[in-house]
Structure formats: C-alpha cells, structure tokens
Amino acid sequence: MKPFILSLVLLSVVQTSVFAQDEYATDYKVHYELAFHIDSLNLDQKDTSNLYLFTNPEFGIFLNQSRVDADVRLEKIRQRLGADVQVKISTNSNKSQDLNKVVFTNHQNGEVRVLQNLGDIDYIYFEPTKMDAWEISEETKEFMGYSVQKATIDFAGRSYEAWFTMEIPIPNGPYVFHGLPGLIVEIYDTQNHYHFTMLGLEKLETPKVWKFPKAEEATKEKVNEIQKRLNDNALNGSDYQYMMGKTPGVSGSISVSDGQEPIMELKNKSGQEITKEDLKRMFKSNLENKNNPIELE
Amino acid sequence: MKSNFLFLLLTFYYLGSQAQIEVTGTIIDAETKKNLGSTSIVVSPKGKSNILGYAISDSEGKFKIKITTTVDSLSLKVSSLAYIPFKKDILTKNQDITVLLEPAIETLDEIFLRKPPIRQRGDTLIFDPAAFKSNKDRSIQDVLSKMPGIDIDPSGAIKYQGKPINKFYVEGLDLMGGQYGMVSNNLNADKVSAVEILENHQPLKVLDSLVPSEQAAINIKLKNKVTVSGNIEMGLGAAPTLYFGKASPMLFTKNFQTLVTYQANNNGTDITQDFSRFSYTSFRFGRSGDTKNDWLSLASVNPPPFSKKRWLDNQAQAASTNALVKNKKDVEFKVNASYINNLIKKEGGHRTTYFLPEGNTTIENLTENNTRDESMDVSLSIERNKNKNLFRESLSFKKEWDRGSAFLTENQDSQYQRLSAPFTDLKNNFEIIFPLGKQLITFNSNIQYHETPQELSISPGVFTEILSPNQPVDEVNQQLFDKTFIANHSLDFTKRFGNFSLSLQPGVDFKLQNMHSQILLDGIPKSDPDFKNDMKWREVSTYARTGLNYRTDKLRISLRLPFEITHYEIDDQVTNKNQTKNPFTLNPSLWSEYKFWNYWKTNVSARYSKNYGPLNETYSGYLLSYYRNLARHNVPLMERSSQSISFGLEYRNPINTWFGRINFSYSDGKNDQIFNMITQPNGSTVVEALDLINKDNRKSLGASASKLISPIKTTFKLNSNYTYSNRDILLNGELMKNTTESWQNSINLNGDFVNWMTIEYDGSVRLSQTENTIQDLRRVRNQNHKLGLYFYFLKHHTLSFSGEWVQSKLENDSWDDFFGDILYRFTLSEKRKIDFELSLINLFNKNIYQNISVGDYTITESKYVLRPRQVMAKVRIPL
Incomplete structure (x- = not known):
C-alpha cells in the first residue's frame, strides 16, 4: 500500500515539475539510423529510417524525421492560407507503426511517456516497463572515435545489446532505451531485426523548443486495442484514407466535399493507377506482412 | 532484531571477503550550489574501468548505488554535460558523499561536433574531408589520396577498391568528363563539404536497375550553393631560368558550372x-x-x-x-x-x-x-x-x-x-x-x-x-x-x-x-x-x-x-x-x-x-x-x-x-x-x-x-x-x-x-x-x-x-x-x-x-x- 501511494505522489510531483510544463528546450540533437525487418518471413527486405533524439541532461524527446519538420511546415502553411484553415499534415510513416511514436524520457526518475497518433487522435501513455535491469559487461570497442561499452537488457520479448559511451554523459538512447551512465550509440536485438546506429551528434545553435501536444491519456493496452480496432474497421468498412496512409508505395489524392462521395485517384509505386479494391487488398497483405513490430509482447 | 543482526553477520562471514555496500550522495553545482539532476555516477574498482554499479541522480540531485564486490578500494566517477568530470577514490563501505561539480570552462562543442569520418547511406559512402585534411593540403585531390579505399595513380586517375571510377560529379553535374583531373587538382578542399562514393554507379538513370555496373563514381558536395574556386599561381626559378604559371578559376552553381x-x-x-x-x-x-x-x-x-x-x-x-x-x-x-x-x-x-x-x-x-x-x-x-x-x-x-x-x-x-x-x-x-x-x-x-x-x-x-x-x-x-x-x-x-x-x-x-x-x-x-x-x-x-x-x-x-x-x-x-x-x-x-x-x-x-x-x-x-x-x-x-x-x-x-x-x-x-x-x-x-x-x-x-x-x-x-x-x-x-x-x-x-x-x-x-x-x-x-x-x-x-x-x-x-x-x-x-x-x-x-x-x-x-x-x-x- 505504502509504496503505491508513494509512487502516486511521485507521479504528481513529476507531473508538475516536468510534464505539466508546456514547453521544453533541448540543446542537443542525436541522429540515429534504424535498419529493420518489418516482415520476419522476408528477411531479404530491409527498411531504414532516420530518427532523432533531442535531448538535455534532464529529459529527451525521440521521434522520426518527418515529425521534426511538421511543425515548421504547419506554420508556413498557416501563414499562407490563414490560421483557421483545417490542415492536416500526415507525418506518419507507413513503413511501421513504431516509427510514429514520440517518446518522452525523464532521466531523473526514469519515466517514459509515449505519444502515438491513431485515427487522427493523439494518445499518450506511460511505458510500464522500467529500464533498470541493464547488465553492463566488460566488453568495450571503438565507435566513431568514442570508447563504448556493452550493456544488455531484455525488453518486450527481445534481447538487446547496447553500446554506450561515458564520454557523453547523457543517460538516454533511441526509442525507449535509457538509463545507462552514458549515451547509447548503438543498440540492436540479438536477431538483428531492429538495429539503431548513431550517425551524428550536434549541439544546436539555438535550443529547439518543444510544445507538449494535447493528448488523450490512456494505457498501453488500451492504445494497442484501439490500433487493432482501427485496422479491423478499415478492412471491414471502407476507410480508404486510413488505408492509403498505412500502405507503403501508394500515393494519390482523395478529395472530400461536404455531403458527397470522396473522389479518389490512387497510384502505386510504379506510377500506375490502382482501384479501391486494389488498395484494400494491398492494405490487408501489408498488415499481414508487418508481423514483426519492435515490441513482441 | 538481534537474530537478524546475527544472521547478517554470519552471512557476511560465510561469504568471505565479499562485501555489499550502499553508496549514496548528492550532486551539487560548485558555483551556484544548486542540486544537479541527471548526472551519471559510476562506481568501478580502483584502477579499472569495468562498472560495478551506477545511477543517474534524480531531480533533487540524489543518488543511491548498491554494490557487491570483493575489492576494497573503489573509484567513483561523476560526469555531466557542461561540467568537468569528477573522480574520487573511496573505500568499500557504506557512505554518503556530497559531490561538487565544477562547470567546464572550455567549450564541450568539440565532443559534440564530431562528425564521423565515413558514413554510409544505402549504396553511397560519405567521406568528411575535414577528417582527412592536413595543414599542408590544399586541393581536394590532396585529401582524396588520403581516404581509405581510394587510390590515385601516378597519372592522376582515381580508383576505388582497385577499379577506375566511371564518373566525377560536382554537385551531381559532370562538367569535365574524363578530364576530371582539372577539377580535383584545383578545387580547394575547404570548399568541399563531403566526398560521396556512389558504388555500382550506373550513369544512365533510366538503366539504373536494369544494367549493373561494377564501377563506382565520385560526387563532390560543396558547402555553398554558389562556389568559386581555383587558384592563380606564379613562380620563377633558376638553373636554368624556370617559370611556372597557372590560373584555374572555376564556378559551381546549381544549374551552371x-x-x-x-x-x-x-x-x-x-x-x-x-x-x-x-x-x-x-x-x-x-x-x-x-x-x-x-x-x-x-x-x-x-x-x-x-x-x-x-x-x-x-x-x-x-x-x-x-x-x-x-x-x-x-x-x-x-x-x-x-x-x-x-x-x-x-x-x-x-x-x-x-x-x-x-x-x-x-x-x-x-x-x-x-x-x-x-x-x-x-x-x-x-x-x-x-x-x-x-x-x-x-x-x-x-x-x-x-x-x-x-x-x-x-x-x-x-x-x-x-x-x-x-x-x-x-x-x-x-x-x-x-x-x-x-x-x-x-x-x-x-x-x-x-x-x-x-x-x-x-x-x-x-x-x-x-x-x-x-x-x-x-x-x-x-x-x-x-x-x-x-x-x-x-x-x-x-x-x-x-x-x-x-x-x-x-x-x-x-x-x-x-x-x-x-x-x-x-x-x-x-x-x-x-x-x-x-x-x-x-x-x-x-x-x-x-x-x-x-x-x-x-x-x-x-x-x-x-x-x-x-x-x-x-x-x-x-x-x-x-x-x-x-x-x-x-x-x-x-x-x-x-x-x-x-x-x-x-x-x-x-x-x-x-x-x-x-x-x-x-x-x-x-x-x-x-x-x-x-x-x-x-x-x-x-x-x-x-x-x-x-x-x-x-x-x-x-x-x-x-x-x-x-x-x-x-x-x-x-x-x-x-x-x-x-x-x-x-x-x-x-x-x-x-x-x-x-x-x-x-x-x-x-x-x-x-x-x-x-x-x-x-x-x-x-x-x-x-x-x-x-x-x-x-x-x-x-x-x-x-x-x-x-x-x-x-x-x-x-x-x-x-x-x-x-x-x-x-x-x-x-x-x-x-x-x-x-x-x-x-x-x-x-x-x-x-x-x-x-x-x-x-x-x-x-x-x-x-x-x-x-x-x-x-x-x-x-x-x-x-x-x-x-x-x-x-x-x-x-x-x-x-x-x-x-x-x-x-x-x-x-x-x-x-x-x-x-x-x-x-x-x-x-x-x-x-x-x-x-x-x-x-x-x-x-x-
């Protein structure tokens, strides 16, 4: 009982001190490249993605490239078209759902919050697993001129090997991985299905200021349920906009006018026109192929 | 309570010289006296670098590390951004330490602006010339000859992994064709932001996935959108009368070279x-x-x-x-x-x-x-x-x-x-x-x-x-x-x-x-x-x-x-x-x-x-x-x-x-x-x-x-x-x-x-x-x-x-x-x-x-x- 109440108190303390703020400034930007196999049955296919960790000693924000640029573009569009125009910039990568998550890590108490956008609604949840079970080994090597040391941990059904350097005393890393006495420069699971590599590190000339977006509070399980429900709905119904956003290689336009049927022009990777039924088929097979997300449990 | 204590003592006796201790403390900024959170505290055996235990200080600057070890002297290292790293020798026993961190005077930018000398992006390798350039080097050719994987023949021909390159681009455009020596010998290395090696390069884009190529191409990326480079050189010498003159102005922009x-x-x-x-x-x-x-x-x-x-x-x-x-x-x-x-x-x-x-x-x-x-x-x-x-x-x-x-x-x-x-x-x-x-x-x-x-x-x-x-x-x-x-x-x-x-x-x-x-x-x-x-x-x-x-x-x-x-x-x-x-x-x-x-x-x-x-x-x-x-x-x-x-x-x-x-x-x-x-x-x-x-x-x-x-x-x-x-x-x-x-x-x-x-x-x-x-x-x-x-x-x-x-x-x-x-x-x-x-x-x-x-x-x-x-x-x- 006692520990539970204590943690509740801590939560509210945390809430007021870090996450209740509206703005955070980060001084450092770490560029990671993720090489991953989204389909465990087709290991020949490898995807890559550019991800960024904006961090300070106290906290860090981890997100994908297009999200980083989204704020800037949104501002520019608003300036051109007027502030009251409804604009939605799709910053979702359709390579993998995991890449759409934004991860906020508080280094001082080890709390991780994950922001995920599903069906155009932002949800935020606390990551329940604590990253305190790191086992630091004696193995060291050189990485990009830094002296790095190996640590291992199990998380969400995978075993990971991480390399961190104490020369950069930021206790953070890519995705939800944090808590080592130095920055994680490389981390991968033992099957090498997900491999993060640091490509660059810079101190920003002007610190980047982040606004915490308005999001619906939820739990991790609830968010996973919502995701599944959305996919099923899309398949059974005809949410083509949703399917288009989630199928790689598909581009095109859907124009919606009030009260009328949406007009769609869809093209596949080679520039050929495809029908709504083609899109539905591609969406379904794509879902089936994406059987290898980063978190297996 | 007494029996617990006795049990504990016996346990310690049984385990021989292995000690379990707790090191706690507070990290404070030496100048402002404020408590510092998010600092890394690491404990290693004295003289060694393997980590026995570590912690990250919380928002109050406090930390707690539990260690089990056979060694009697330990070393405590504290590091945080913008501060000079702190190191102290301690004994293997329970203790509470207050650590004062001095702010670093010299900029730590050096650590952070370290760009990797070589990066890979798909089939392209990206070399950073700054990682290879010496004080005496002037042209990009001087720097190319130092890059691993690249060899320059005595004639001036450039090879990658033993095979001659098939294209020499500057910002994606091929101005000189086979006479690329004129560019690489006279382009100032300081104007180059990256040297890219495009492996298996097929110069005809339409054939890219159809006709394979064994050769690689070089693409020079410049720092500025408009780059003027080249040199004017003049020399006079003796035994017998010797002269040397060279003017090689060059201009590179997005659509004109x-x-x-x-x-x-x-x-x-x-x-x-x-x-x-x-x-x-x-x-x-x-x-x-x-x-x-x-x-x-x-x-x-x-x-x-x-x-x-x-x-x-x-x-x-x-x-x-x-x-x-x-x-x-x-x-x-x-x-x-x-x-x-x-x-x-x-x-x-x-x-x-x-x-x-x-x-x-x-x-x-x-x-x-x-x-x-x-x-x-x-x-x-x-x-x-x-x-x-x-x-x-x-x-x-x-x-x-x-x-x-x-x-x-x-x-x-x-x-x-x-x-x-x-x-x-x-x-x-x-x-x-x-x-x-x-x-x-x-x-x-x-x-x-x-x-x-x-x-x-x-x-x-x-x-x-x-x-x-x-x-x-x-x-x-x-x-x-x-x-x-x-x-x-x-x-x-x-x-x-x-x-x-x-x-x-x-x-x-x-x-x-x-x-x-x-x-x-x-x-x-x-x-x-x-x-x-x-x-x-x-x-x-x-x-x-x-x-x-x-x-x-x-x-x-x-x-x-x-x-x-x-x-x-x-x-x-x-x-x-x-x-x-x-x-x-x-x-x-x-x-x-x-x-x-x-x-x-x-x-x-x-x-x-x-x-x-x-x-x-x-x-x-x-x-x-x-x-x-x-x-x-x-x-x-x-x-x-x-x-x-x-x-x-x-x-x-x-x-x-x-x-x-x-x-x-x-x-x-x-x-x-x-x-x-x-x-x-x-x-x-x-x-x-x-x-x-x-x-x-x-x-x-x-x-x-x-x-x-x-x-x-x-x-x-x-x-x-x-x-x-x-x-x-x-x-x-x-x-x-x-x-x-x-x-x-x-x-x-x-x-x-x-x-x-x-x-x-x-x-x-x-x-x-x-x-x-x-x-x-x-x-x-x-x-x-x-x-x-x-x-x-x-x-x-x-x-x-x-x-x-x-x-x-x-x-x-x-x-x-x-x-x-x-x-x-x-x-x-x-x-x-x-x-x-x-x-x-x-x-x-x-x-x-x-x-x-x-x-x-x-x-x-x-x-x-x-x-x-x-x-x-x-x-x-x-x-």
Whole structure:
C-alpha cells in the first residue's frame, strides 16, 4: 500500500515539475539510423529510417524525421492560407507503426511517456516497463572515435545489446532505451531485426523548443486495442484514407466535399493507377506482412 | 532484531571477503550550489574501468548505488554535460558523499561536433574531408589520396577498391568528363563539404536497375550553393631560368558550372595531370571509340621509375574552357575546348645485351629525343538524363600536330630521326532511351572519321642491305597515310520481369580503314612493290546481343550472349590479293556480385571470346616503323580464342574505416599464328608471321587494405600484387616457353601524428623474374621509398623535408640513388591561405640515373639525364 501511494505522489510531483510544463528546450540533437525487418518471413527486405533524439541532461524527446519538420511546415502553411484553415499534415510513416511514436524520457526518475497518433487522435501513455535491469559487461570497442561499452537488457520479448559511451554523459538512447551512465550509440536485438546506429551528434545553435501536444491519456493496452480496432474497421468498412496512409508505395489524392462521395485517384509505386479494391487488398497483405513490430509482447 | 543482526553477520562471514555496500550522495553545482539532476555516477574498482554499479541522480540531485564486490578500494566517477568530470577514490563501505561539480570552462562543442569520418547511406559512402585534411593540403585531390579505399595513380586517375571510377560529379553535374583531373587538382578542399562514393554507379538513370555496373563514381558536395574556386599561381626559378604559371578559376552553381584554365611551365610539372582524359565508362555496346594508330615511332629512352618532377624536361603551355548549363527541363548543354602544346626532351643511353641461340650481342647507344605534343579538342553535347528516359547527342573534333626528332649515337655511328604524326578526328554520338509500353527501347549511333598522315625520316639510311644493297643512302623516309571511317548503329529492347530483365540488341557495326605507305630513298620512292602498301581493311559486324540480368538488394547477376557474324575483308591493292572471312562468334560472359554480412561483397566473372585480327596488323609491304624495325605482316587473319575467370572479395566498413579487397584472376588464350622475329647480326629484326598455334596463360592475385586511424588522423594503405604469366615465343624459328613472374608491394602512410607535423611515406618493392630456355632465370628487384616531413612549429610557417631513395638490383649488382628536397611555405591569412613558397629540388644535384630492365630475351642497362638542382619562388592565390 505504502509504496503505491508513494509512487502516486511521485507521479504528481513529476507531473508538475516536468510534464505539466508546456514547453521544453533541448540543446542537443542525436541522429540515429534504424535498419529493420518489418516482415520476419522476408528477411531479404530491409527498411531504414532516420530518427532523432533531442535531448538535455534532464529529459529527451525521440521521434522520426518527418515529425521534426511538421511543425515548421504547419506554420508556413498557416501563414499562407490563414490560421483557421483545417490542415492536416500526415507525418506518419507507413513503413511501421513504431516509427510514429514520440517518446518522452525523464532521466531523473526514469519515466517514459509515449505519444502515438491513431485515427487522427493523439494518445499518450506511460511505458510500464522500467529500464533498470541493464547488465553492463566488460566488453568495450571503438565507435566513431568514442570508447563504448556493452550493456544488455531484455525488453518486450527481445534481447538487446547496447553500446554506450561515458564520454557523453547523457543517460538516454533511441526509442525507449535509457538509463545507462552514458549515451547509447548503438543498440540492436540479438536477431538483428531492429538495429539503431548513431550517425551524428550536434549541439544546436539555438535550443529547439518543444510544445507538449494535447493528448488523450490512456494505457498501453488500451492504445494497442484501439490500433487493432482501427485496422479491423478499415478492412471491414471502407476507410480508404486510413488505408492509403498505412500502405507503403501508394500515393494519390482523395478529395472530400461536404455531403458527397470522396473522389479518389490512387497510384502505386510504379506510377500506375490502382482501384479501391486494389488498395484494400494491398492494405490487408501489408498488415499481414508487418508481423514483426519492435515490441513482441 | 538481534537474530537478524546475527544472521547478517554470519552471512557476511560465510561469504568471505565479499562485501555489499550502499553508496549514496548528492550532486551539487560548485558555483551556484544548486542540486544537479541527471548526472551519471559510476562506481568501478580502483584502477579499472569495468562498472560495478551506477545511477543517474534524480531531480533533487540524489543518488543511491548498491554494490557487491570483493575489492576494497573503489573509484567513483561523476560526469555531466557542461561540467568537468569528477573522480574520487573511496573505500568499500557504506557512505554518503556530497559531490561538487565544477562547470567546464572550455567549450564541450568539440565532443559534440564530431562528425564521423565515413558514413554510409544505402549504396553511397560519405567521406568528411575535414577528417582527412592536413595543414599542408590544399586541393581536394590532396585529401582524396588520403581516404581509405581510394587510390590515385601516378597519372592522376582515381580508383576505388582497385577499379577506375566511371564518373566525377560536382554537385551531381559532370562538367569535365574524363578530364576530371582539372577539377580535383584545383578545387580547394575547404570548399568541399563531403566526398560521396556512389558504388555500382550506373550513369544512365533510366538503366539504373536494369544494367549493373561494377564501377563506382565520385560526387563532390560543396558547402555553398554558389562556389568559386581555383587558384592563380606564379613562380620563377633558376638553373636554368624556370617559370611556372597557372590560373584555374572555376564556378559551381546549381544549374551552371564553368572552368577556365591557362597553364605554362618548364619546371618539370606535368601538364598532362590536369589535361589527361581518363577513359572511363565501360561501353554498353561492345565496340568503344577508335583511337589513333601510332604506326611509326622515334628512338627514345625509358624514363626512370620515379617522380616526374625529377626528370621531366619540359616546356608546356595549355589552355581549356568548359561550361555546363542545365535548363528548367533538366537538359544539360555542355561545351569543352582545350589546347595543349607540350615539348618534352629526353636524354639517355642504353646498353642492351641480346641473348640469342647462336651467341650474345651487345649494343651501346646514346639518345636525345625531342617530342612536341600539340593538340586541340572541342566538344559539344546536349543531354537529358532522367529516370524514365535519356537523350544524348555529342559532337567532338580533335586535331593533333604531334612531331618530334631524335639524335642517336650508336657504337660510334650517329643518326638523326624526324617524325611527324598529325591527326584529325571527328566523332558524333547519339543515344536515346525511352519506354514503349512495358519495354525500354534504346537507339545508339556512333559515327567517327579520322585520318593521320605520318612520316618517319632517318638519316643516314638504315637497313641498307635490304633497301639499297648497291648504293649508299643518305636518308630513308617512311611515309604512311591512314584513314578510318566507323559507323556503329544499334537498337536495344529491354523488358523487365520482376527481378529479371531481358534485353535484345540487334545492330550493325561498320569499319573501313585504308592505309597506304611507301619508302623513299633520298627522296625517290622505292618502286619495288614489296615496300609499298595500299591496304583496305573492312569489318562489318551484324549482331544480335542478348542479355539476362537478375537483381535484388543483395544479388546481381548479368549474363551476356552476343550472336555475331562478322565479315572481315583484307584487300591488298598492291599484290591484288583479297582475303575474306565470315566467322560466326558467340562470346558469352557472366558477371555476378553478392553482398553479405553488411559490409562484405563478393564478385565472380567468367568470359569466353573468339576474336579476329586486328585487321590492320596484316599488310604485305615492308614498313619501317622504328629505326630497328623493318617488318611486313603478310599473313592471314589471326584468330585468337581466350577464356578468363576472376573472383573478388571486398570489405568496407565505414564505422571502423577498414577497406580491403582480394582479387584472383586466371586467363588463357590460343592464337593460330605467331610472329617470327628474325634477328640480324647487327641487332635489327625482320618480322614475319607463321601459321603456328601458340598459347599463353596468366594468373594474378592482388590484395589491398587501408584504414584511417582517427585519433592521429593517419591513413595507411597496403597493396600487393602477384602475377605469373607464361607464353610461347618464337626466337629465330624456334618455339619456346617464356615465363614471367612479378610481385609488387607497396605501402603508403599519410598522417598527422601530432598536430605540428605531417608525415607522408610511400614505399614500393617490386620483384620480377623471367625465364626461358635461352636466358636463365633473371631476377630484378626495384625499390622506391619516398618520405616527406612537414613541420608547422609556428603559425603561418611550414617547413618540409622530403627524400626519395631508389634502388635497382640485378642478381649481384645493385644501383641506388637518393634525392632530397626542401620546401618553405609562408601562409598569409589562415582563412584565405595565400601561400608564398620557396623550394629547393634535388638538393644533392644528382643529374644522372641508372636502371636495369629484363625483357623476354634481353637485358638493358639504361642511363637517363635528370633535372639538376633547382630553386623556385612561387605564390599561390586561391580564388
């Protein structure tokens, strides 16, 4: 009982001190490249993605490239078209759902919050697993001129090997991985299905200021349920906009006018026109192929 | 409570010396006295770096670490951004520590702005020039030569992993084509933000996933959108009067690039480094453009095997103008024009010993050779290179006025030779690639015409026993006129099926060459038809070349089966004899490349081919091509069949900067004829071809490895190559096997071990041996070591000492020589880098060099006249 109440108190303390703020400034930007196999049955296919960790000693924000640029573009569009125009910039990568998550890590108490956008609604949840079970080994090597040391941990059904350097005393890393006495420069699971590599590190000339977006509070399980429900709905119904956003290689336009049927022009990777039924088929097979997300449990 | 305590004590006793302690504490900023959260606290055994326990301080600055250890002294390390790391020795017991962290005064930006020297993005490797550039380096070429995986030939050609590059782009545009030396030697390294290596580069975008490429391309990325670079250099020197001038302004913007240059010097700087055209793209359509035939040549001396600046006696002038404009529709218009006038003097002597079955002959001579290479080149091209289609039209015109003279003294006799070999060439190439339905269609047309009237005069006359047995002759003239017309046209149909693509290429290649020659004695043409030529050589090839390609991310396979019928016709208008042959050939080839384990690549290739000719080696009249060579090749068309196979393994890891490769190749061939060289007692040869099947084979194994050692900014490169070749040679009517083995090793070390000095070391050792039944095993060993030391003790001043040591060893005899140079450089303004230089070359004034070379049945000891000691003052202003 006692520990539970204590943690509740801590939560509210945390809430007021870090996450209740509206703005955070980060001084450092770490560029990671993720090489991953989204389909465990087709290991020949490898995807890559550019991800960024904006961090300070106290906290860090981890997100994908297009999200980083989204704020800037949104501002520019608003300036051109007027502030009251409804604009939605799709910053979702359709390579993998995991890449759409934004991860906020508080280094001082080890709390991780994950922001995920599903069906155009932002949800935020606390990551329940604590990253305190790191086992630091004696193995060291050189990485990009830094002296790095190996640590291992199990998380969400995978075993990971991480390399961190104490020369950069930021206790953070890519995705939800944090808590080592130095920055994680490389981390991968033992099957090498997900491999993060640091490509660059810079101190920003002007610190980047982040606004915490308005999001619906939820739990991790609830968010996973919502995701599944959305996919099923899309398949059974005809949410083509949703399917288009989630199928790689598909581009095109859907124009919606009030009260009328949406007009769609869809093209596949080679520039050929495809029908709504083609899109539905591609969406379904794509879902089936994406059987290898980063978190297996 | 008491029992707990007792139990605890017993536990401790039982576990022996293993202690479990708790270290707690608070981290505080020493200046502001505020508590610091998010700092890393690590506990290790004293003197060791393995981590026993660690923690990150919370928002109150507090931490708690539990440790279980057998060691009694520990070390506590605390680090946080913007603070000086804190270290303290502690004992293995429970304790509470307060740590005061001092803010760091010097900027920690250094740690954070460390860009990796090499990055990988798909098939592209990105090199950061700042990681390789030393204080003394100026042009991007200086920096390229330090990058692992990249090698620069002495001629200036750039190679990646042992293969020449096929394109040199600056910001995606190819301004100079094969003359990329002009850009890489004069573009300021400080203006370059990255050097990209595009592996397996296919220059024609539309063919990108259809036609595989083994070669890589270089793309230079610039820091600014508008870049002006190049230099203005001027120098004057002595012993005798020396001058050096070079202006090479260049401009690079997104849609416009231009380079203009004017150069003149007589101080031994090889002007061809900037002006050489490095041939690059491997041709898709089988027959590449035709080049000039050099039928006649002057007597000359072989220059020494070391730096050109020590022996090149030159007077050179050259100019070039180039511009590229890209319009809104992505059409590139390009104009390139250059002119060179290069006079080169060579002076040296030989002592040649010929090993013949009937006994040895020795000839001693001294030669002075003056050659003037004068040429002008203009080319225009329009190109639209898109992902879906390609359009390319280029027209080029070249004119050469090459001429020279030689003066020889041989065993007391003297001789004067003159050669003129002007050349005119006009070439047009048109290519278009476009999709039609599901296929890709290509049309390619290549039309070329060139002619060259050549003349060699020798006085007093040579080969007088054959040419004029009864009368003495003062001057012998060989005149020759060669003109060639080529028209190659082909279509290509390529269709893709998933990962496969199939292509069919029907086409016709037409070549007509006409050569007529005559020998004049004292101005009077020799009427004997044995000494006249009027040859017409015609080659018409009708073909259907088929190809199959398979491509995935990891594996590429390419199979080619060209079906070809060629009509060969040799029409001899002097003897009225006509030879024709219409062979059918199928010359298959296979190439495959497989990528594995992230950084490894392996490739295999195999080829079989049957070739005929070359046609122009058949002529019935004697031709005096060289003062020692009067030959007629009155023979049928030569048939050669050969096969080869090669394997390669490559490794390149951008993260640890190791690059390596190993290649093995084997080839063998069979010719249906062999040249019979009948050697006269005076050492001259008469050549005939005999119908005698002869074989040859060759094996070679090569390996190289290179790496950058970042902390000391040093690159080292190792290269080794072993070749074994065996061929049948005919000596005075007897067929015998001749074996040559050679082994070449080189090591290159380049770097700043400390920040006030740069070291450059280049060493190579070459062993070669030849053996046949006449000549016993002859072994020659050559060594060449160059060392350059550059010191920057004071800001703005650079002092350099360099030395070159060369050695030649034949059995027990050896020759060696050592050269030294000194350079002093004063750099005005760190940012602009305007240099004033004073250089002293050949400090010890060595002006003669000696060398030995082993041929099939000869040994030659040569001497060469070198450039004497020279001093030069030079100024370089970068633009």
